[in-house]
Amino acid sequence: MLPVGTAAGSPSQRTRQREQGGVVHLYSCHDWPIVHYWRAKTLDEHPDMQVTDVTQAGTWRFSNQRTMLTLTHIADTHLGHRQYGVKQREDDMMSTLQAAITEMTAERDTDAILLPGDLFDSRDLRPKVIDQAERIFARVPEDVPILVSRGNHDENLSPREVTWLNYLHQRGHVVFLNADLETNPETAQFDIYNPDDPGYAAGFYDIATDGLERPVRVFGLQWRGARAAKALQQVANGITRVNNSHGQPAYTVLLGHFGIEDEVPTLGGTVTHADLRELKQVVDYLAIGHIHKQYEAAGWIYNPGSPEAHTTREGRDDWNHGYYSIALNQHTSSDNDIVTSEVTHHLTKRRPYYRVEFDVTAYSSAGELEKAFKQHVKAEKSAMLAHCRQDRFTANGEPRAPIVDLRFTGTLQFTRGDFRTDELSAWVEDAYDALYVQLNTGIRTADVQQLIADIDEADVFEDGQLNTAALESEVFETIAQESVYAEQASNVADVLGNAHQMAQTNEAVEDIQESVSSARQELFPHKVDDIVLDIDEDPFANQTHNDRVDANTTQRQLGQSETNDTVGVGE
Numbered sequence: 001m002l003p004v005g006t007a008a009g010s011p012s013q014r015t016r017q018r019e020q021g022g023v024v025h026l027y028s029c030h031d032w033p034i035v036h037y038w039r040a041k042t043l044d045e046h047p048d049m050q051v052t053d054v055t056q057a058g059t060w061r062f063s064n065q066r067t068m069l070t071l072t073h074i075a076d077t078h079l080g081h082r083q084y085g086v087k088q089r090e091d092d093m094m095s096t097l098q099a100a101i102t103e104m105t106a107e108r109d110t111d112a113i114l115l116p117g118d119l120f121d122s123r124d125l126r127p128k129v130i131d132q133a134e135r136i137f138a139r140v141p142e143d144v145p146i147l148v149s150r151g152n153h154d155e156n157l158s159p160r161e162v163t164w165l166n167y168l169h170q171r172g173h174v175v176f177l178n179a180d181l182e183t184n185p186e187t188a189q190f191d192i193y194n195p196d197d198p199g200y201a202a203g204f205y206d207i208a209t210d211g212l213e214r215p216v217r218v219f220g221l222q223w224r225g226a227r228a229a230k231a232l233q234q235v236a237n238g239i240t241r242v243n244n245s246h247g248q249p250a251y252t253v254l255l256g257h258f259g260i261e262d263e264v265p266t267l268g269g270t271v272t273h274a275d276l277r278e279l280k281q282v283v284d285y286l287a288i289g290h291i292h293k294q295y296e297a298a299g300w301i302y303n304p305g306s307p308e309a310h311t312t313r314e315g316r317d318d319w320n321h322g323y324y325s326i327a328l329n330q331h332t333s334s335d336n337d338i339v340t341s342e343v344t345h346h347l348t349k350r351r352p353y354y355r356v357e358f359d360v361t362a363y364s365s366a367g368e369l370e371k372a373f374k375q376h377v378k379a380e381k382s383a384m385l386a387h388c389r390q391d392r393f394t395a396n397g398e399p400r401a402p403i404v405d406l407r408f409t410g411t412l413q414f415t416r417g418d419f420r421t422d423e424l425s426a427w428v429e430d431a432y433d434a435l436y437v438q439l440n441t442g443i444r445t446a447d448v449q450q451l452i453a454d455i456d457e458a459d460v461f462e463d464g465q466l467n468t469a470a471l472e473s474e475v476f477e478t479i480a481q482e483s484v485y486a487e488q489a490s491n492v493a494d495v496l497g498n499a500h501q502m503a504q505t506n507e508a509v510e511d512i513q514e515s516v517s518s519a520r521q522e523l524f525p526h527k528v529d530d531i532v533l534d535i536d537e538d539p540f541a542n543q544t545h546n547d548r549v550d551a552n553t554t555q556r557q558l559g560q561s562e563t564n565d566t567v568g569v570g571e
Contacts, residue, residue: 066211066329066330067327067328067329067330067342068209068210068211068212068328068329068330068339069111069112069207069209069216069327069328070108070109070110070111070325070326070327070328071110071111071112071113071114071216071253071285071325071326071328072104072108072110072112072113072114072323072324072325072326073113073114073115073116073287073302073304073323073324073325073326074097074100074101074104074113074114074115074304074307074323074324075115075116075117075118075151075257075287075288075289075290075303075304075305075306076117076118076151076289076290076292076305076306076307077093077096077097077115077118077119077120077306077307077308078093078118078120078121078153078306078308078310079093079094079097079119079120079121079125079129079132079133080093080120080121080122080125080126080129081093081121081310083310084403084436084438086435086436088435089351089435089436090129092308092350092351093121093307093308094132094133094136096307096308096348096349096350097136097307098136098139099348099349100307100322100323100348100349101113101136101139101140102139103346104323104325105140105141105144108325108346110144110325111143111144111207112144112145112146112147112207112216112218113140113144113145113146113147114147114218114253114255114287115146115147115148115149115174115255115289116148116149116151116220116255116256116257116287116288116289117148117149117150117151117152117153117154117222117223117255117256117257117289117290118151118152118153118154118257118289118290118306119133119148119151119154119165119174120133120153120154120164121153122153123153123154123155123160123163123164125164130164130167133168133173134168134171134173137168137173137174138173145174145175145205145207146173146174146175147174147175147177147205147218147220147255148165148168148169148174148175148176148177148220148255149176149177149178149220149221149222149255149256149257150163150165150176150178150220150222150223150257151223151257151289151290152223152225152257152290154223155222155223162200165201166200166201169198169200169201169202170198170199170200172198175193175198175202175205176200176201176202176220177193177201177202177203177204177205177218177219177220177255178201178202178203178220178222179203179219179220179221179222179231179234179235179238180203181224181231181234184234185234186233186234186237187234187237187238187241188203188221188231188234188235188237188238188239189203189238190203190204190219190238190239190242191203191204192204192205192206192242192246193205193206202220203219203220203238203242204217204218204219204220204242205217205218206218206246206249209250209328211330212250212330212339214247214248214249214250215249215250216249216250216251216252216253216328217242217243217249217251217252217253218252218253218254218255219235219238219239219242219252219253219254219255219283220254220255221235221254221255221256221257222257223257223258223290224258228256228258228270228271228275229271229272229275232256232271232275232276232278232279233275233278235254235279236278236279236281236282236283237278239252239254239279239282239283240282243282250328250339251284251285251328251339251341252282252283252284252285253283253284253285253286253287254279254283254285254286254287255287255288256286256287256288256289257288257289257290258270258271258288258290259271259288259290259291260272260273260288260291260295260297260301260303261273263291263293263295263303273297273298276301280298280300283300284300284341285300285302285326285341285343286300286301286302287302287324288301288302288303289303289304289306290303291303291305292305292306292309292310292314292319292321293305293314293319293320294319294320294321294322294345296343296345302324302343304321304322304323304324304345305319305320305321305322306321307321307322307323307348307350308321308348308350308351309321309350309351309353312353312355312403312405312438312440314353315352315353315355315403315405316353316355320345320347321347321348321350322345322346322347322348323345323346323348324343324344324345324346325343325344325346326341326342326343327341327342327343327344328340328341329341329342347392348392349391349392349393349394349395350392350393351393351400351402351403351435352387352388352390352393352399352400352402352403353402353403353404353405354384354387354388354402354403354404354405354432355404355405355407356376356377356380356384356404356405356406356407356428357407357408357409358373358376358406358407358408358409359408359409359410360408360409360410360411360412360413360419360443361410361411361412361413362410363413363414364413364414365414365418366414366418366419366420369419370420370424373424374427374431377427377428377431377432378431381431381432384402384432385399387402388400388402400435401433401434401435402432402434402435403434403435403436403437403438404428404429404432404434404436404437404438405438405440406424406425406428406437406438406439406440407440407441407442408421408439408440408441408442408443409442409443410443410444411443411444411445412443412444412445416445419443421439421441422439425437425439476492476493476496476497485523485524488523488524491519491523492523495515495516495519495520495523498515498519499512499515499516
């Protein structure tokens with residue numbers, strides 16, 4: 001049998017085979033002439049290969065393929081996440097995973113389920129969450145392994161001795177795959193899964209395949225944060241060592257939890273394509289999680305997007321959420337087999353989000369604004385209903401109650417205290433029969449604009465450069481004075497400034513949320529049940545990490561309302 005990734009007649013050159021919709025694509029890390037050589041050599045040596053169509057250099061169409069194995073790839077299920085404090089959202093996480101797994105096993109006939117990280121939303125779980133997860137996994141056929149690696153929500157970089165993933169592994173519900181990165185600083189160590197002695201985790205899992213002498217081999221790499229690039233080099237070396245020891249597989253999968261450059265770049269834990277160069281030589285399918293947005297790259301990197309949207313930003317239509325199915329196909333010849341993959345993305349059934357935006361600039365009084373706003377919301381209702389009736393947002397044929405992303409923009413012409421956003425939010429919830437309304441106010445007030453216009457240059461400018469720390473302090477305090485936090489305006493300004501600094505140093509979003517939430521509980525204990533935080537990104541993400549930026553750039557940024565890509569602190 002010809003091992004996957006080895007060019008016929010030229011075993012020292014690594015050439016990949018990929019397939020989309022029955023078309024096999026050949027990728028080489030060297031020059032195209034090698035592919036032409038492989039092509040001519042294969043036709044010469046294997047005339048029964050039955051190539052029915054060659055559309056371009058390196059692209060073949062085979063007529064004698066058969067699907068020998070199907071994998072499914074889902075990530076970032078975040079079981080236990082009670083978004084916005086709404087219990088129904090916790091239930092959504094469970095029901096969406098259950099529906100997806102049922103579809104995978106019943107309709108996709110999956111032979112294994114891949115889950116690269118953030119199975120759970122936290123390492124500290126309510127007993128009910130574990131119980132429900134075990135019930136879901138118990139319904140999966142015994143011959144369909146659930147292969148799981150660790151994400152940043154499952155466990156941080158200093159894991160406990162025994163985690164919930166270890167527990168599920170020992171109970172036989174999942175196979176927890178983990179790389180030993182400490183024993184050898186250059187080469188990761190992977191131990192094969194032994195069903196008779198599973199231990200607390202394994203390094204790789206071999207899936208036996210009918211008709212092939214060699215298995216499909218799945219490795220796991222845990223969340224490594226900023227150290228991901230170094231870990232990937234160790235993993236590439238470790239996979240090579242395993243294959244030399246246990247024999248070459250027919251197909252290789254790596255589970256990992258990190259982002260790729262240029263895909264939601266404001267989140268941490270990303271690697272570059274250059275970091276993946278050596279890994280590409282030993283991995284056919286890189287199954288990743290962490291970024292809740294569906295994307296794929298280079299014919300071997302795949303991220304399915306979380307099954308549920310977890311922020312208003314993720315709820316947008318351009319963020320696909322779902323899972324992949326990977327059909328591994330065998331193409332037979334007289335003495336060799338070629339293995340290719342056909343990858344398809346499937347949308348999951350989930351809770352709909354619907355955005356309502358309203359510009360407050362044109363209204364001189366609260367009454368005038370309220371009347372116009374309600375007219376606007378009523379006019380949007382038919383569009384909202386049409387959106388929620390899409391198949392992916394229905395349950396038992398009926399549309400699910402939406403989460404409404406309510407955004408006020410523009411410049412407020414009257415006192416902030418007269419702008420009763422809580423009442424308007426409650427009215428929208430009733431009008432749309434919404435599960436929850438997430439309020440985001442990107443408005444400016446006349447006072448804030450005046451503050452920016454009247455800044456004392458002696459306080460915040462030095463040699464034509466703006467000291468952003470001084471400016472932010474004034475702006476944050478002015479905003480706080482005109483909000484429900486006016487009684488603690490100075491302290492609130494300090495909290496916001498600290499959150500900004502944490503964001504600038506790329507600290508985890510959940511850590512920023514925890515910092516702001518803890519400070520708020522201390523300052524406003526009587527408001528603990530009233531306000532939910534939904535911090536998505538640093539509102540100053542486009543600035544440099546220095547304390548000073550060009551004065552004109554900063555003035556422009558402060559003069560803008562919240563963009564579509566930035567979610568602020570919800571009231």
